[in-house]
Amino acid sequence: MSIAVLGAGAFGSALAIALVRDGRDVTLWGRDTGAIAQMRENRRAVSLPDVILPDALKVSSDLDAACTAKTLIIATPAQTLPSLLGQIRTPLAGKPLVAACKGLDLGTWQGPSRTIADAKPGAFPLILTGPSFAIDIAAGLPTALTLACADADICITVQKQLSTRTLRLYRSSDPVGAELGGALKNVIAIACGACIGAGLGDSARAALMTRGFAEMQRLALALGAQSDTLMGLSGLGDLALTCTSPQSRNYRLGLALGRGDVFDPSITVEGAATARAVTALAQDRGIDLPICATTAALTEHRISITDAMDTLLSRPLKEE
Numbered sequence: 656m657s658i659a660v661l662g663a664g665a666f667g668s669a670l671a672i673a674l675v676r677d678g679r680d681v682t683l684w685g686r687d688t689g690a691i692a693q694m695r696e697n698r699r700a701v702s703l704p705d706v707i708l709p710d711a712l713k714v715s716s717d718l719d720a721a722c723t724a725k726t727l728i729i730a731t732p733a734q735t736l737p738s739l740l741g742q743i744r745t746p747l748a749g750k751p752l753v754a755a756c757k758g759l760d761l762g763t764w765q766g767p768s769r770t771i772a773d774a775k776p777g778a779f780p781l782i783l784t785g786p787s788f789a790i791d792i793a794a795g796l797p798t799a800l801t802l803a804c805a806d807a808d809i810c811i812t813v814q815k816q817l818s819t820r821t822l823r824l825y826r827s828s829d830p831v832g833a834e835l836g837g838a839l840k841n842v843i844a845i846a847c848g849a850c851i852g853a854g855l856g857d858s859a860r861a862a863l864m865t866r867g868f869a870e871m872q873r874l875a876l877a878l879g880a881q882s883d884t885l886m887g888l889s890g891l892g893d894l895a896l897t898c899t900s901p902q903s904r905n906y907r908l909g910l911a912l913g914r915g916d917v918f919d920p921s922i923t924v925e926g927a928a929t930a931r932a933v934t935a936l937a938q939d940r941g942i943d944l945p946i947c948a949t950t951a952a953l954t955e956h957r958i959s960i961t962d963a964m965d966t967l968l969s970r971p972l973k974e975e
């Protein structure tokens with residue numbers, strides 16, 4: 656069964672490489688015709704220049720042709736999902752559409768599963784998420800992810816199609832919980848990076864991770880997710896990775912904010928937009944998410960790191 660990966664950045668390239676290495680029929684689509692021509696010529700991914708593209712991997716900038724594949728994986732930044740879906744003219748009814756992006760849309764506050772359902776009724780939205788750096792997947796290192804879909808049969812079919820010897824997919828029937836875990840852990844990772852960058856210490860980071868996880872659960876439960884989902888790879892698993900590894904771009908943005916350094920704005924950092932989206936959503940629903948709200952203010956340079964610390968530490972004392 657053919658697979659197309661839409662988005663030829665670090666994660667899309669890594670997934671395509673892993674799948675083709677395990678014998679799948681894969682096309683990697685990218686919007687930049689020049690970059691795609693270069694990838695075809697050099698057999699190197701633009702975003703993973705040290706990784707050689709397997710000969711069997713097809714690389715294309717023809718979106719209509721790519722979308723004729725049986726299963727589509729979308730690996731572009733979350734804020735670009737609505738516009739990408741709008742460009743797809745190929746009928747997608749009955750087709751699995753796997754979102755690998757981690758974020759909530761700034762305009763609608765929705766996660767990828769709802770965005771896909773609204774834009775492509777009849778397609779089957781799935782969420783692929785969990786602790787995984789693109790470079791690890793491309794290198795064939797062991798990785799375990801969550802694949803979530805409301806339709807159990809589709810989830811089983813796609814699980815088999817996308818699992819490889821080193822990429823192990825666990826099924827979930829809770830796409831809302833899975834996508835919220837992946838989106839929110841990025842916000843907490845920025846907060847943790849800022850904490851370490853500002854020299855506030857590992858103890859403070861552990862507190863932020865734990866109280867941040869409480870915020871993730873509070874919001875997810877209010878939005879209809881199952882609490883068990885957040886305890887798995889898509890929530891706790893990815894939180895642990897992203898809040899502690901300097902490989903994470905969200906964590907690195909936080910480090911820069913904490914140190915007062917400039918951060919390259921061209922780097923994909925999903926947690927910044929999601930911090931704003933989630934803060935607006937939580938305010939609208941009357942849900943208290945102080946770490947997310949403080950992180951949003953910090954990333955928008957509305958408050959200093961000292962203000963951020965004072966805001967969180969001066970809250971009324973409460974039960975855990």
Ligand SMILES: NC(=O)C1=CN([C@@H]2O[C@H](COP(=O)(O)OP(=O)(O)OC[C@H]3O[C@@H](n4cnc5c(N)ncnc54)[C@H](O)[C@@H]3O)[C@@H](O)[C@H]2O)C=CC1
Nearest residue numbers: 663664665666686702730731732733735756757788789923
């Ligand atoms: N890099 C990683 O280790 C992981 C990334 N992800 C998620 O994957 C998603 C993509 O991240 P990366 O690949 O790392 O980012 P990236 O910055 O390496 O690549 C993003 C790609 O999307 C393309 N793109 C941007 N806007 C587009 C549009 N409107 N239409 C079509 N293509 C567009 C860019 O040209 C680029 O090729 C994010 O949501 C991220 O959270 C998930 C797990 C791991």
Ligand SMILES: O=C(CO)COP(=O)(O)O
Nearest residue numbers: 785786787788903904905
């Ligand atoms: O989602 C990721 C790891 O699971 C990648 O994290 P960053 O986007 O912060 O690099």
